[in-house]
Amino acid sequence: MTKHALRTTALDILVRIGEKGGFSHLLIDQAIKTKGLSSRDEGLLTEMVYGTIQRKLTLAYFLDAFIQANKKIDPWVKWLLYMSFYQMVYLDKVPAHAIIHEAVEIAKHKGHKGVAGLVNGTLRNAQRSGFPSFDKIKDPIERLSIETSHPLWLVNRWIDLYGMEITTKICHSNLRHKPISVRIQPLKINKQSAISLLEDEGYEVESSIFSNQGLIIRQGNILKSSLFKNGMITIQDQSSMLVAEMLDLKQDMVVLDACSAPGGKATHIAEKMENRGAVHAYDLHDKKAKLVSKKAKELDLNILKVGQADSRKLKDIHGPEEFDRILLDAPCSGLGVLRSKPDIKYHKKQEDIDSLAQIQGQLMESVSSLLKKGGKLVYSTCTIDKSENESIVQEFLVNHPNFKIDDQFFKELPEELKTSIGITDWGLQLFPHEYNTDGFFLTRLIKMD
Numbered sequence: 001m002t003k004h005a006l007r008t009t010a011l012d013i014l015v016r017i018g019e020k021g022g023f024s025h026l027l028i029d030q031a032i033k034t035k036g037l038s039s040r041d042e043g044l045l046t047e048m049v050y051g052t053i054q055r056k057l058t059l060a061y062f063l064d065a066f067i068q069a070n071k072k073i074d075p076w077v078k079w080l081l082y083m084s085f086y087q088m089v090y091l092d093k094v095p096a097h098a099i100i101h102e103a104v105e106i107a108k109h110k111g112h113k114g115v116a117g118l119v120n121g122t123l124r125n126a127q128r129s130g131f132p133s134f135d136k137i138k139d140p141i142e143r144l145s146i147e148t149s150h151p152l153w154l155v156n157r158w159i160d161l162y163g164m165e166i167t168t169k170i171c172h173s174n175l176r177h178k179p180i181s182v183r184i185q186p187l188k189i190n191k192q193s194a195i196s197l198l199e200d201e202g203y204e205v206e207s208s209i210f211s212n213q214g215l216i217i218r219q220g221n222i223l224k225s226s227l228f229k230n231g232m233i234t235i236q237d238q239s240s241m242l243v244a245e246m247l248d249l250k251q252d253m254v255v256l257d258a259c260s261a262p263g264g265k266a267t268h269i270a271e272k273m274e275n276r277g278a279v280h281a282y283d284l285h286d287k288k289a290k291l292v293s294k295k296a297k298e299l300d301l302n303i304l305k306v307g308q309a310d311s312r313k314l315k316d317i318h319g320p321e322e323f324d325r326i327l328l329d330a331p332c333s334g335l336g337v338l339r340s341k342p343d344i345k346y347h348k349k350q351e352d353i354d355s356l357a358q359i360q361g362q363l364m365e366s367v368s369s370l371l372k373k374g375g376k377l378v379y380s381t382c383t384i385d386k387s388e389n390e391s392i393v394q395e396f397l398v399n400h401p402n403f404k405i406d407d408q409f410f411k412e413l414p415e416e417l418k419t420s421i422g423i424t425d426w427g428l429q430l431f432p433h434e435y436n437t438d439g440f441f442l443t444r445l446i447k448m449d
Ligand SMILES: C[S@@+](CC[C@H](N)C(=O)[O-])C[C@H]1O[C@@H](n2cnc3c(N)ncnc32)[C@H](O)[C@@H]1O
Pocket: 258, 259, 260, 261, 262, 263, 264, 265, 266, 282, 283, 284, 285, 288, 309, 310, 311, 312, 329, 330, 331, 332, 382
């Protein structure tokens, strides 16, 4: 693909995300699949789109310094300038004159001479005079919001929850690269052989502290590895590998995964049970439930019984106290995964968190009745908001005195996590800056006699 076509594709994706509510990971995947890009172009496209979205508020702050407040510009021109600024400030791969040249060419093709002149003038002005400093923003909270491109309401919310120091770390870490991690399918290959094979193929690999099955890939595109192609590893963030580790699983148990798509944790559970017993995996959406079946098939795990259901109504399908273990990996705001899904930070609103908390409470209420006495329930989310995590658990415990937090949970955590700043009486809140993982919450409850 020519440089011009690649940048035009990136711009089209940005406009769809920024103006029409598209999702960056889906649109990038689609472009990679349909346009037959080289690895290099894939990398550059991903970097330009993710980087620009990730820094949107910062780039808007830059643009304000060069364009008069009342000047009307088309959305695509604004995104073209954001994308060009992003490359000029944060990427050292392409020299500024080439970035400006490409942007002006795109403006000529998509617009007219006047637009090309505006793009040329703005970018040259920025190149000449430099970008405005964040020091000009006097209020420290507003500065953090602009400098790290997180909406002000969200920064204020995190400050209320965790204070300025932790919030600053969260915001900055959301802009940092997170290494890909994979889970080995232990019924197909042991860890040492997997590491050796990957190293032979040129990957730089490190063991994860979160799970025996986890590997961090420091170098190399893992999707191209023979282990990935042969279903011997699957991609999963390390933090979420902790869930199956903390479910205290044994062979022949009957397990419920109430919100299971796309199946990362359900398949991990089946692996921990050595593919013996039963894992009932549900999802609200049929299309998503099919992804769980697909993943189970790829990994050759046949104890998964996958179905579509609203897990608030599972009592219609299952009898009381049927399960030894239950995982409620609840639908959540996703504020822990802003590095891989940066659009979330601009779409989510306070009201969304409130309505999600309501659904999470209803799900807990419903699935808990299906747990055997002495059975264990793990509640988890990929968010860092207390009202979706601790508060859900606290409220549930107030209304269900026959449940308690399982003290063993804290003892069984990997040694390195026992000093985490996110450990409270209610569970473990992982922040993205602590172990360079997604932000993630989990805890384990036990149903007493
Ligand atoms: C955090 S994701 C689950 C990720 C999954 N556990 C994994 O490891 O791959 C939450 C899932 O819950 C599903 N969901 C939302 N509301 C639900 C409900 N009422 N009943 C069942 N599933 C629901 C969503 O479709 C989504 O796939």
